Amino acid sequence: MKYNFNETINRRGTGSIKWDMGDTLMELGYAERYDEDTLPLFTADMDIAVPPCIVDAMHKVADHRIYGYTLPTKEYYEAIINWFGRRHDWVIKQEEIVFCPGTVFALGVAVRAYTEPGDGIIIQRPVYTPFTTTIEGNGRVVANSQMLVNEEGYYIADLTSFEEQAKKPENKMFILCNPHNPSGRIFSKEDLRAMAKICKENDVVIIADEIHGDLIRQNSIFTPIVKVADDTDHIVTCTAINKTFNVAGLHATNVVITNPELRSAFQKELGMSMPTPFTIGAVVAAYNEGEEWLEELKTYMDETIDSVIDFCKQNLPKMKCVRPEGTYIFWMDFRDYGLSRDEIRKKIYIDANVILEEGLMFDPDQGAGFERICLSSPRPMVQEAFKRIANQFKGM
Ligand SMILES: Cc1ncc(COP(=O)(O)O)c(C=O)c1O
Structure with missing residues (x-):
């Protein structure tokens, strides 16, 4: 190696x-x-x-000696677009990308932007704890669709309970965790397509937390939910270099929102949010040179x-x-x-x-x-x- x-x-x-x-x-x-x-x-x-490409990028930013207000550069957007195009066959347009200082932060923004206090939000337990704390901390209610588990301990989505939850009028959002933390499951394309369809039919917005999507087993295949959904205008996807390249402290999350209405609601709730010069340098280096x-x-x-x-x-x-x-x-x-x-x-x-x-x-x-x-x-x-x-x- x-x-x-x-x-x-x-x-x-x-x-x-x-x-x-x-x-x-x-x-x-x-x-x-x-x-x-x-x-x-x-x-x-x-x-x-x-x-090393990220270390070099950090040195370059540090050596510049000015760390003023910064916004994502053209190079920043291109690095993201090229990575997801190359590795996931996912065509992202620059205007669909919204920078957000962290994925958990983005979940909170989405919860407040797309739901009202008292609304239900579907999650699939066991699941990453901040899903629950973000929902409850914002006065929303957890609507659980428990994952099914077989004798060996292999988890899959329960589409029946998922549909039941999605049909309840009080449930307005679904937070998907794919790959799923903590089970390690990558949802099948069929399940993703089915969940996307159920949500579309029931006016449920999907927040897809795909932060672990690039760090998978060599023989695994990960497909972003937008790639299999018939319709993507109810899907908001959180991507990040935070886990993949071990830069969680740089809070480099990029949220992809194809629907302009959902995007502007997200941006309004997000308010002013800027990446640090170090974050910009890390994203460009990771996606361009980190493969x-x-x-x-x-x-x-x-x-x-x-x-x-x-x-x-x-x-x-x-x-x-x-x-x-x-x-x-x-x-x-x-x-x-x-x-x-x-x-x-x-x-x-x-x-x-x-x-x-x-x-x-x-x-x-x-x-x-x-x-x-x-x-x-x-x-x-x-x-x-x-x-x-x-x-x-x-x-x-
Ligand atoms: C599924 C999932 N989402 C989000 C996060 C945290 O992301 P961030 O550091 O970008 O807020 C984690 C960290 O463990 C995670 O497992």
Whole structure:
């Protein structure tokens, strides 16, 4: 490999949520223990250096010595348009792109722009926690269409309950997570087409969070929902380099909205929002020059994930997991160990000293006994975390 993804970079002292915020994590109940031996593998950013093209771009911006107000440049738009055209066969027009400082931020804007307090918003649990907090924090109501799961732990959309929810007049929006966090599922084209059609027929706006769409397994295929929908005027898609190129701190989200009315409502709610010069530099560099790095990273991630699955078969035999098709997020079902929530927490969070995210955060009804880990650190660190966790479940 050309890039050394095994390199460990010390992130302490940088304000990293994972590596510096122990007191806050304990205050929020994320962790009961946090010290210099803690492995915090809970949040979805990578402990892996960004591609050199982004480092060079950051140097170039820094060396300019003026960091004034900036707006997306022609080069910025072209980089996005070329990337999605080249990699996803998706033709985006410049005027359809709206910059937004972060994807969760964009979800909040969309919720306020397209729904009223008290309206219902469909999500598919278990799902990324900020979907729920954004909906409820804005006075809207969660309308859950629970994902279906088979014996092996493979999740798919439940189109029957989805349609039931979409038909309820109070439900005005659907937030799609594809690839799906935390299950790692990439929705099939058929399911995406069906969900788009159901939403169209029932006047439900779709906010497609496709932030993980570029970081998938080498043999997986990801299709943006707009590519399979018969009609795209009810679809708003959030794309970003934040996960793919490990620049979440630059908040580089681009929202694609083909319908001019939806676009202007979004822009009105968004207000004045400008990318930093660093964000512009990173987007241009990532999309124009980051492809080779990304392909290597994907291979590295595949190998990490496969090594974890092999290890778990041998050493955590009762833990159920499925190879994620997209994302580096790994969803683990510990229910067959028959332990209480406190017992699982003690084993993993205190005795193994590894911080994960509890299933209940993703699904308050059916998430008990599940844990989410991000396999986005150098492989030796990930393997160490699994060794520690397996030690706690030895002989059970
Ligand atoms: C599905 C999903 N959407 C959004 C985000 C956060 O995106 P951003 O940092 O752009 O707000 C995450 C981060 O884990 C995520 O998994």
